[in-house]
Amino acid sequence: RLAKSDEIIRLAGFFGRTLHDLVRPDEPLVDLGEQLRAAAEKIQGPDQEALFQAIDDLQRLAEDYRELERIVHAPLRFNYPAQTTINARLDPAEFADAEAQRDRQRLGLGDQPVMNLRAMLEWDVGLRIFYLDLPSAVAGMYAYHAELGACLVVNHKHPPERRRVSMLHQYASMLVDRFKPHIAALARPTRKPASERFADAFALAFLLPATSIRQRFHNIVTSTNDFQVADLRRLAHFYFVSVESMAQRLEQLGLIAKGSWERISGANFAPREAAESGLRPQPINDQLYPERYQFLAVSAYERDEIGETNLAHFLRCDIVTAREIVANTLTSREVVEATGEERDVRLDFQKSLLAAAS
Incomplete structure (x- = not known):
């Protein structure tokens, strides 16, 4: 027989999943956390439980990201750099400098500052970057799966400047060891392995050509x-x-x-x-999930593919806040050329701009 509603709710609680997880049509779940949990078990002390929680959060966010892509029929396109190997005869820092310059050229960045680094890595490279509250001694985490690609976690508690370095440190780890999950701790042994020295140097060289x-x-x-x-x-x-x-x-x-x-x-x-x-603060994007993730959720809602309850689930907020996010996402502040006045323009996400050109 089919399960009753109250039985499904009890099952969700028993398995530690949300009701949304059990009732959505989906392929078997991709497990990002198994090897990350193995790495977290090596970190003894009070921080371990918080790490396990962050790994579970990453797992569910990655699953929801894939589900949104399925609903909207918009798979993420990967534009990863080729993997590289650190030659033992080369200084890792000098090698990292050359690799950072090469990747900047690949992405068409030149040698100028990259202000919106997170958006660039998400849109141009195809990384999935999440901001979670990690223990203060942990900068970030990295995991890779063939279906999801590279998933990065950055410590939301850290200052924006530190988060930018952490993002690139995880990105550099992907260059040299793509398939190995990684937890980046701030306090490391005095003698760092070559891969860590490479990642540290790559981050600075990429940010500061x-x-x-x-x-x-x-x-x-x-x-x-x-x-x-x-x-x-x-x-x-x-x-x-x-x-x-x-x-x-x-x-x-x-x-x-x-x-x-x-x-x-x-x-x-x-x-x-x-x-x-006398310096103005730089623009900061410290959302839990990627900008593209939010656009997919709003687009699915506008298409009537998901309701308000699921929208709030995807956006990790209550229904009222979810409505506000939709309104803000669909509204653009524009200047009227004739008068110079500002006005809000409501955007139709489903309107094609190619049909009129044909």
């Missing part, structure tokens, strides 16, 4: 005959990185003396006081 950094550094010194801490702060803000990351990169490139950051940080320097330096 050598040619661009040298040019701007030389411009500052040429115009002022000096390079002060204030210049370091402004340069870090321009590239949307922490002052520490910028100082480390300048040290790597031989533009300032080794140990400069230790001397600066030991002098009661407050690197996050951007407002007092």
Whole structure:
């Protein structure tokens, strides 16, 4: 016989799943968490339970992402770089610098700052990037599956500048060991393995291209005959990185003396006081799920493929907030050319722009 409604609800509770998980038509679930849990078991202490919870959250978000793609008939297209191997005869940091430059060229980024890094990695590379609350000592997690592709978790608790480095650290891990799940802890052994040194260097090199950094550094010194801490702060803000990351990169490139950051940080320097330096905050996207995930959920709702309850489930909020997200997503603030006045334009997500051109 068919299961009754109350029986389905009890089954969902018994298996630790949502009602939505049990009743939706779907292929067998993809398990991202098995090897991640094995890695988490090696991290002893109070942080382990929080890691297990984050792994479960990642599993369900990845499943929902795939379900939205199925509903809207919009599979994610992958544009991954080729895997690479770290040669033991090469310095991992120098090799990472070359690989970061090559990947920037592949993606058409040139050598200028990438402000919306998360969106670029999601749309142009095809990564699935989620922001979850991880233990403070953990920067992020990475897992790969043939159907889902690369799934990254970044610690939502960390500052935006740190999150950008964490994203690229996980991305670099995918370059050298695509099929191995990874949990990135901030506190690592004194002697890091070559893969970790590669990932650390790749992140800085991708965010701070050598040619661009040298040019701007030389411009500052040429115009002022000096390079002060204030210049370091402004340069870090321009590239949307922490002052520490910028100082480390300048040290790597031989533009300032080794140990400069230790001397600066030991002098009661407050690197996050951007407002007092006259610097505007950079735009931040700290949503739980990717921008594309939200667009898919709104599109499915607009097509009447899902109702409000499922919409709220996908968006991880209540129904009232889900309605607000739909309204904001479908509304664009535009300027009327004739008058210069601003007005809200309601967008029809289902309207084709190709039909009129044919």
